[in-house]
Amino acid sequence: MVATHATLWRERRIIYRRLVATDRTPRVLKFIAKRLRRFLPKPRCNICGGTRFRLGPYGRLSATGKKPWCKGCRSLERHRAFRKILRRLDPAQFAAWRCLQLSKDPTADRAWFKSYEVSIFGAENSLDLQNIARADASYDVIICNHILEHVPDYRAALRELRRILDPRGFLLLSFPDPHHIERTVDWGYADPAQHDHYRVFGRDVEAELAAAMAGCQVARVVERDDVTGLTDMAYVISANPALQARLAGR
Numbered sequence: 001m002v003a004t005h006a007t008l009w010r011e012r013r014i015i016y017r018r019l020v021a022t023d024r025t026p027r028v029l030k031f032i033a034k035r036l037r038r039f040l041p042k043p044r045c046n047i048c049g050g051t052r053f054r055l056g057p058y059g060r061l062s063a064t065g066k067k068p069w070c071k072g073c074r075s076l077e078r079h080r081a082f083r084k085i086l087r088r089l090d091p092a093q094f095a096a097w098r099c100l101q102l103s104k105d106p107t108a109d110r111a112w113f114k115s116y117e118v119s120i121f122g123a124e125n126s127l128d129l130q131n132i133a134r135a136d137a138s139y140d141v142i143i144c145n146h147i148l149e150h151v152p153d154y155r156a157a158l159r160e161l162r163r164i165l166d167p168r169g170f171l172l173l174s175f176p177d178p179h180h181i182e183r184t185v186d187w188g189y190a191d192p193a194q195h196d197h198y199r200v201f202g203r204d205v206e207a208e209l210a211a212a213m214a215g216c217q218v219a220r221v222v223e224r225d226d227v228t229g230l231t232d233m234a235y236v237i238s239a240n241p242a243l244q245a246r247l248a249g250r
């Protein structure tokens with residue numbers, strides 16, 4: 001068949017209509033989705049209930065492209081993930097317990113505990129983790145988030161944390177996820193180019209945790225921050241089987 005001028009134009013019109021149709025459909029859907037999004041519930045901070053977030057420290061976005069820093073309580077992704085871990089342990093059971101929070105962060109609610117002590121190294125109520133000026137079994141809950149990588153002798157710190165922990169309670173311990181590398185790399189000084197960290201922990205740190213925390217179970221717990229969709233991990237270290245059962249949902 002010979003393509004006449006008329007048939008060529010007819011074919012072009014059909015192709016054009018198809019193109020317009022395929023282009024217009026997603027646009028319409030996008031428009032509807034945009035309108036509907038206004039009515040969807042906004043991601044809510046599980047610590048303060050806030051719905052407004054801004055860029056994180058150093059102007060960063062979360063790895064998922066979302067703003068991570070809650071304007072209400074200044075929580076970041078990890079704090080909201082750790083709040084979920086604490087909820088799994090049932091804070092209603094903490095009422096008679098003494099909490100030590102190492103470095104300020106909004107992971108726990110001070111109202112949960114009988115007493116709540118904050119220590120900020122080099123400032124308010126400063127404690128040296130390598131030689132903690134407190135008696136054995138002084139605390140039922142110890143919260144130690146992203147500190148161990150700043151301590152010159154982390155093994156001494158682990159021994160001391162174990163010593164001041166009452167066997168009925170638990171230590172919530174976190175640092176950047178060690179599962180990214182096999183072996184810990186320790187460069188022996190606080191490197192300003194690495195956020196003043198002395199080391200990057202590898203998977204082998206888990207054997208050291210188990211050894212230093214004699215009599216305790218070390219549970220690696222992963223939770224998801226609902227605001228950014230990012231997951232983070234912490235260790236719940238405890239000699240109390242009831243706590244480990246609560247974590248496991250038994």
Ligand SMILES: [Zn+2]
Nearest residue numbers: 045048070073
């Ligand atoms: Zn908040």
